Amino acid sequence: MPSREPYQPDDLPGAIPVEMPRRVPPMLATLTDKPFNDPDWFFEPKLDGYRIIAFVRDGQVRLQSRNFQNYTAVFPDVVRELAAQPVKQAVFDGEMVALDAAGRPCFQCLQSLFKPRSGGAEVKFSLRYFIFDLLYLNGYELTGMRQEFRSLLLDKTLQSGTSVKAVSRLTGDAAEVFQAALAVGMEGIIAKRRAAVYQPGRRSPDWLKIKATRSDDFVIAGYTTGQGNRTGSFGALVLGQYDTSGKLMHRGNVGTGFDESLLTALVSAMQPLATETSAFSEPIPGQRSINWLKPELVAEVKYAEITTDGALRAPVFLRLRDDKPAGQVIAADLTSHQSDDHSRGT
Secondary structure, eight states, rough: SSSSOOSSSGSSTOOOOOEEEEEEEEEEEESSSSSSTTTTTEEEOOOOOOEEEEEEEEEEEEEETTTOOOOGGGHHHHHHHHHSSSSSSSEEEEEEEEEETTOOOHHHHHHHTSOOOOOOOOOOOEEEEEEEEEEEEEEEEEETTOHHHHHHHHHHOOOSSSSEEEEEOOOSSSHHHHHHHHHHHOOOEEETTTTOOOOTTEEEEEEEEEEOOEEEEEEEEEEEEOOOOGGTTOEEEEEEOOOOSOOOOEEEEESSSSSHHHHHHHHHHHHGGGGGSSSSSOOTGGGGHHHHHHHTOOEEEOOSSSSSOOOOSOOEEEOOOOOHHHHHHHHHHHHHOOOHHTTOOO
């Protein structure tokens, strides 16, 4: 470890001199069940927004979503503050979050930026880009550097402003940190191993997400026909998740959590995706009554547990995830390889 304070990338092991990348698939966290205490880890609030990779070069900024869409024009205030950062070249990783009038994260407010105005009352919110990682700086790739060193370098580099903020890192009792995050409206916390390298595009056990409720993302592969007051829309959405070989597995159906406006929006989104072919490689229960869809829409669903046959118990629809590509919806139980201690959350 260098003897002097590591302000520059070449001071620290793991920094590699290379050309600045044009795009980076973000590293993803693995779901675990409860907080744990371990001095080799620190904690950050889990933010409810859009994952954004920011590229800064000579005062020019480009914002990349997790599926490589260009969001630069959507967030001009964030772009302005990033352009003024004291760097020649940098790649930041963070979360774009909308905060309501009370300062609480509002994912629906963020989604409203990408939807036509419905004529309802305008909701007041502000945007913040919370940065939690530094992947490249002034000619050096930092993904092979330890998490704690990247975090230190980020602290020394980033100038927080009105729209661009550094994420706070916390140590101590994880249960207390978790409850404090929930008290201010966060979803939960992210635990990060101090020694972790950044693994682009991978869901890693070196980053763990701990949420207040069990929820996950699922591909919408079809729907059942609505009856009664659901005539004309649908009864339930048919859900799936991919395994590591790319095979779509049935995770059951969700038929609750919808109001009238959401039913209408979902029907509109599903109509162009109608198909005669099931996306599942094997037959599923009740498939003769299912209207199949191309597996392109992603839904976040909360649930009590996953049963032994792989279906969700007591599922409730939360929202569409238009910021996440369907191909990244891989079952968490197939991507989680953390140690026994941390998989139990001890």
